[in-house]
Amino acid sequence: xxxxxxxxxxxxxxxxxxxxxxxxxxxxxxxxxxxxxxxxxxxxxxxxxxxxxxxxxxxxxxxxxxxxxxxxxxxxxxxxxxxxxxxxxxxxxxxxxxxxxxxxxxxxxxxxxxxxxxxxxxxxxxxxxxxxxxxxxxxxxxxxxxxxxxxxxxxxxxxxxxxxxxxxxxxxxxxxxxxxxxxxxxxxxxxxxxxxxxxxxxxxxxxxxxxxxxxxxxxxxxxxxxxxxxxxxxxxxxxxxxxxxxxxxxxxxxxxxxxxxxxxxxxxxxxxxxxxxxxxxxxxxxxxxxxxxxxxxxxx
Amino acid sequence: xxxxxxxxxxxxxxxxxxxxxxxxxxxxxxxxxxxxxxxxxxxxxxxxxxxxxxxxxxxxxxxxxxxxxxxxxxxxxxxxxxxxxxxxxxxxxxxxxxxxxxxxxxxxxxxxxxxxxxxxxxxxxxxxxxxxxxxxxxxxxxxxxxxxxxxxxxxxxxxxxxxxxxxxxxxxxxxxxxxxxxxxxxxxxxxxxxxxxxxxxxxxxxxxxxxxxxxxxxxxxxxxxxxxxxxxxxxxxxxxxxxxxxxxxxxxxxxxxxxxxxxxxxxxxxxxxxxxxxxxxxxxxxxxxxxxxxxxxxxxxxxxxxxxxxxxxxxxxxx
Numbered sequence: 284x285x286x287x288x289x290x291x292x293x294x295x296x297x298x299x300x301x302x303x304x305x306x307x308x309x310x311x312x313x314x315x316x317x318x319x320x321x322x323x324x325x326x327x328x329x330x331x332x333x334x335x336x337x338x339x340x341x342x343x344x345x346x347x348x349x350x351x352x353x354x355x356x357x358x359x360x361x362x363x364x365x366x367x368x369x370x371x372x373x374x375x376x377x378x379x380x381x382x383x384x385x386x387x388x389x390x391x392x393x394x395x396x397x398x399x400x401x402x403x404x405x406x407x408x409x410x411x412x413x414x415x416x417x418x419x420x421x422x423x424x425x426x427x428x429x430x431x432x433x434x435x436x437x438x439x440x441x442x443x444x445x446x447x448x449x450x451x452x453x454x455x456x457x458x459x460x461x462x463x464x465x466x467x468x469x470x471x472x473x474x475x476x477x478x479x480x481x482x483x484x485x486x487x488x489x490x491x492x493x494x495x496x497x498x499x500x501x502x503x504x505x506x507x508x509x510x511x512x513x514x515x516x517x518x519x520x521x522x523x524x525x526x527x528x529x530x531x532x533x534x535x536x537x538x539x540x541x542x543x544x545x546x547x548x549x550x551x552x553x554x555x556x557x558x559x560x561x562x563x564x565x566x567x568x569x570x571x572x573x574x575x576x577x578x579x580x581x582x583x
Numbered sequence: 584x585x586x587x588x589x590x591x592x593x594x595x596x597x598x599x600x601x602x603x604x605x606x607x608x609x610x611x612x613x614x615x616x617x618x619x620x621x622x623x624x625x626x627x628x629x630x631x632x633x634x635x636x637x638x639x640x641x642x643x644x645x646x647x648x649x650x651x652x653x654x655x656x657x658x659x660x661x662x663x664x665x666x667x668x669x670x671x672x673x674x675x676x677x678x679x680x681x682x683x684x685x686x687x688x689x690x691x692x693x694x695x696x697x698x699x700x701x702x703x704x705x706x707x708x709x710x711x712x713x714x715x716x717x718x719x720x721x722x723x724x725x726x727x728x729x730x731x732x733x734x735x736x737x738x739x740x741x742x743x744x745x746x747x748x749x750x751x752x753x754x755x756x757x758x759x760x761x762x763x764x765x766x767x768x769x770x771x772x773x774x775x776x777x778x779x780x781x782x783x784x785x786x787x788x789x790x791x792x793x794x795x796x797x798x799x800x801x802x803x804x805x806x807x808x809x810x811x812x813x814x815x816x817x818x819x820x821x822x823x824x825x826x827x828x829x830x831x832x833x834x835x836x837x838x839x840x841x842x843x844x845x846x847x848x849x850x851x852x853x854x855x856x857x858x859x860x861x862x863x864x865x866x867x868x869x870x871x872x873x874x875x876x877x878x879x880x881x882x883x884x885x886x887x888x889x890x891x892x893x894x895x896x897x898x899x900x901x902x
Contacts, residue, residue, distance in 0.1 A: 357878075371877050375751040378877035379634055379762075384608040384626065395748040398755070400690050400763055408633060476747070504747050 289445040292428075293437065315429035318422075319394050319414040328435025329389035333382060336374045336393040339415060340365050341562040342423075343391065346431040347439025353385050361556060361564070377401050383408065389433060391415060417561040419486060424448045427563070443563060450566040454490060458573050461492030464580055467517040467544070468495065472532050474506045483561055491573035493519070513539060519579045520544045521572070523555035549579040587845050591858035595643070598862045602639040602869040603631055607876035641764035641826055642868040642882070643861035644771040646833050648823035650860025651777065653834030654852055655816040658788050659809060660720045666835035667820040670727030673829035674734025675704025676821060680828075681741045681753050690765060693756075694825050701821030704734065709813070723813075758881040759830030761868045773822045778857055781815055784808065785850040792847065832886045833860050836894050843897045863890065 314324040333354045334340040340359035343352050349364055357373035359365045369385075372378040374396045382390075387410060392402055394416035405412055413433065417423045424444040431440020466488050470476040478484050480498035488495050496515035497505060520542075524530045533550045536542060544550060553571055557564035604615050610627055617623035618631045652667035660669070668674070679700025683693040712726040742753060756763065764770070787808055791798045795805045823830075837860045838852060845851050867885040874880065 372879055376879040378607050378879055380606045380608045380630055381877045383629060386626065398752045403690055408629065502746065
């Protein structure tokens, strides 16, 4: 059934393109709306793409357009092919000259991560930009499809988006009736930061049956004190580290033996990049978090 | 008296040309010459005329503004440690800019807000220091330092409560960043007009540097002169900070470097400060954007790294 849905989606996408082509004399207009609400139409598939965030780099490769990316920014470390691409600085300080010299026809920006002043400069210099920032699972698959349309790689892109969609749906089905378990996700140790339910990581926790003890806070990434964590007394404390290896980020909690998470040894690490970036690797990250919460449920 | 100014002028032009020629993209001298003549490839024209030229001119104007403001402050307060920010001007501008960033406003409003903050800071210190009776430099200094500390506290508070993704932009503004400047013309115009207007007062400033009593005895109207100089220095600093954030070091050190070489005649020091300050900041900015390209360094780091050894050398040589 999933391959039928996939074929339907590809057919629909191509149908839309054909319809648009018949309306505009001769040229296929590839249009997509970005996550800032702006519509971008390109006359031909973008061949020289610059990605201004590590997540955008991964998404571009996932959309099948890795060969069309000419430059990335620092920390664009996945997939390994991206390491060979030249860098134009980092997402907060872009080297405009290096970017211009590559003569890009499309720049993928990050809504909240790139500095507004630099985006304004890109527009003043006449570059086409497409801003992305997926906030939901559907947002991730949707952005892969939109990038594939702009890059002309619908074949691979729609397949990858569908794979992600199906994977998430499977996990959703499997963990729909999981017993709720309270979780505290530690983004950073000093200052102590966490995420609310609007954040993509918050959605991962929700899918796995985790109840984010700070899910209802108004800020996306609140800064909190140790006291409120002790008061909330979560069953699980989760944080991210390089490759998911245990490090010292959760050591401060070990001294509070009254914490349920500490008493039951429910302090876990997950790999940082897959869970922090809105890319297909989020599927694997979600699977891992769900399995981790299952282990925690055994111990409670 | 004019010769040092010609030398400095030559250095300034050389620095600007160097800044146009250097960048993370290599533009050979021949191509640069073509662009100056109005031809050249579209990419080179964009690089030189849309990116490097406005940035270089903004850096020159900012450096000049800060150096002249520093020189004026040092004369006004008769204190060698005075710099343009000593009276809390950069703090007020920073609060204005950060508030605008917090509210998500565009670059133009951020600059406007910074300027308004700086003006507010000037009026605040001026009003508080006025008091009854004498209005001495030390009273002004104390008021300014305390108000600056107040602004610093407000800035720290704003940094603490702002959402994480807005922090990098705010920090870069506080460190000083010439790439913020969209257009160099307001800063250049203010610099040129200010120099032209302040030069007639330079002679009186020489007298004022000896002390208010002596100046008054020699026929200088001290109060109006001090107010004028204070407002000028404030306007220059406000323009500089609005253009490129709070870049440190230039305003404090450049006038001293020039005094070690050229003596303390304000008629030379003021225009020389404009030229030397501009040159220093242009060179620093060129290095900041090329030395570890594509990574971009904040210009304030480079000004200190360049200026400290230079100053120590001049100080050593003058003994």
